[in-house]
Amino acid sequence: MRRLAERTPAHRDRTVDLLRAIAITAVVVGHWLVVHVSYDGGPRGGSVLELVPWTRPLTWLFQVMPVFFLVGGYANAASLAAHRATGGDATCWTLRRTDRLIRPTTVLLAVLAASALAAQALGADPGLIGIAVWVAGIPLWFLVAYVAVVALTPLMHALHRRYGLAVPIVLTVLVGLGDAARLVLRAPALGDGNFLLAWLAVHQLGFAWQDGRLPARPRAGLPLAFSGLVALVGLTVVGPYPISMVGIPGEGIQNTSPPTLALLALAATQTGLALSLHGPAGRWLRRPRPWTVVVTVNSVVMTLFLWHMTAVVLGALALYPTGLLPAPPPGTPAWLLLRLPWLAALALILGVLVMVFGPVERRAGPRPGPGATAGATAGVLTVLGLAGVVAGLLTLAVTGPRGHALSGLPIVALIGYFAGAGTLRLIRWRYRSSGAA
Numbered sequence: 001m002r003r004l005a006e007r008t009p010a011h012r013d014r015t016v017d018l019l020r021a022i023a024i025t026a027v028v029v030g031h032w033l034v035v036h037v038s039y040d041g042g043p044r045g046g047s048v049l050e051l052v053p054w055t056r057p058l059t060w061l062f063q064v065m066p067v068f069f070l071v072g073g074y075a076n077a078a079s080l081a082a083h084r085a086t087g088g089d090a091t092c093w094t095l096r097r098t099d100r101l102i103r104p105t106t107v108l109l110a111v112l113a114a115s116a117l118a119a120q121a122l123g124a125d126p127g128l129i130g131i132a133v134w135v136a137g138i139p140l141w142f143l144v145a146y147v148a149v150v151a152l153t154p155l156m157h158a159l160h161r162r163y164g165l166a167v168p169i170v171l172t173v174l175v176g177l178g179d180a181a182r183l184v185l186r187a188p189a190l191g192d193g194n195f196l197l198a199w200l201a202v203h204q205l206g207f208a209w210q211d212g213r214l215p216a217r218p219r220a221g222l223p224l225a226f227s228g229l230v231a232l233v234g235l236t237v238v239g240p241y242p243i244s245m246v247g248i249p250g251e252g253i254q255n256t257s258p259p260t261l262a263l264l265a266l267a268a269t270q271t272g273l274a275l276s277l278h279g280p281a282g283r284w285l286r287r288p289r290p291w292t293v294v295v296t297v298n299s300v301v302m303t304l305f306l307w308h309m310t311a312v313v314l315g316a317l318a319l320y321p322t323g324l325l326p327a328p329p330p331g332t333p334a335w336l337l338l339r340l341p342w343l344a345a346l347a348l349i350l351g352v353l354v355m356v357f358g359p360v361e362r363r364a365g366p367r368p369g370p371g372a373t374a375g376a377t378a379g380v381l382t383v384l385g386l387a388g389v390v391a392g393l394l395t396l397a398v399t400g401p402r403g404h405a406l407s408g409l410p411i412v413a414l415i416g417y418f419a420g421a422g423t424l425r426l427i428r429w430r431y432r433s434s435g436a437a
Contacts, residue, residue: 073206388420
């Protein structure tokens with residue numbers, strides 16, 4: 001990893017990589033902290049946010065998926081611009097950009113399906129299998145939105161070049177209308193578009209950062225951060241939105257399912273802070289040691305994200321039925337103290353999973369080279385392949401722990417996903433560059 005860090009291009013914005021690493025690390029730790037496990041004749045699980053209300057404001061610190069979409073917008077804009085500058089088209093860029101997302105996801109789903117079948121063959125409780133697969137698949141929620149956002153990048157970047165910051169403003173207004181439909185009209189289905197619209201809005205801010213319409217300096221960042229924080233307090237403390245930036249079972253309105261104006265206010269706050277701290281962070285990352293750590297995390301960032309809830313399943317099964325870790329009532333001093341060995345155990349398990357599956361992400365598969373172009377047929381097949389992937393992931397994400405048909409996984413969703421992923425793989429192979437491995 002040290003040699004990889006030393007080969008970093010001089011023009012690369014290292015702060016973007018730092019923010020991506022921080023975002024994924026915070027998501028992983030936040031998910032681990034929010035899980036409460038007990039054992040009473042069988043594993044039982046719950047949300048700490050539901051059981052310990054004072055933890056809900058802490059989600060303002062750990063809900064950093066907006067940062068991931070922000071830096072995704074920056075990186076995707078830079079990558080697309082470079083690809084077009086060498087004569088490449090949108091189809092080949094999309095094939096290149098989605099490769100690193102889909103390959104490790106395909107491995108995760110294959111392993112989950114095989115593990116579920118094996119557990120069923122060994123006589124495990126089907127209900128427990130369904131819950132385990134559902135928990136391990138929680139990361140698919142955000143992956144659905146991110147794959148869709150990446151696929152829409154060529155179109156949305158074209159809108160950005162023409163209309164600039166007006167695009168995220170319009171998207172924010174649409175999110176507000178979706179919220180109004182849920183809060184005022186009591187028509188939740190009318191707000192489901194926010195699952196995509198909100199993340200597109202944050203992604204567009206990354207475009208604006210990349211081309212300088214949002215300058216990376218305190219004079220631009222601090223007013224944005226302050227305005228976002230004021231709006232966040234007003235919308236949650238005074239307004240109708242809940243304090244928690246992570247969904248709580250049973251809540252009528254949640255800030256992530258689908259995303260709300262309150263979550264966009266948090267995104268604005270985080271964007272402003274990222275812009276304000278860009279200079280100091282960049283200077284700190286000139287040091288070899290912190291930059292090497294950032295490069296190491298980014299080299300397996302998808303693996304960390306995809307497998308961190310599998311680590312929860314394995315940790316819960318290893319620590320609680322065996323009595324290795326007690327389960328005192330949530331919120332008590334003993335429970336708080338035991339969060340440390342819980343995190344340490346999950347970090348160890350995830351480390352092993354990264355050692356096993358990290359190489360899948362690090363090795364680039366066959367894909368078009370920079371500047372490659374493809375015909376109309378490849379474009380149509382790419383759209384169909386991405387549709388199969390997104391539809392399959394969405395079905396897997398929304399299917400509850402007891403709604404699965406194949407040992408914890410819905411058959412139709414698996415067929416759709418693998419058909420789409422296979423189609424994209426074949427197109428990448430057809431237009432692969434000579435240097436692709």
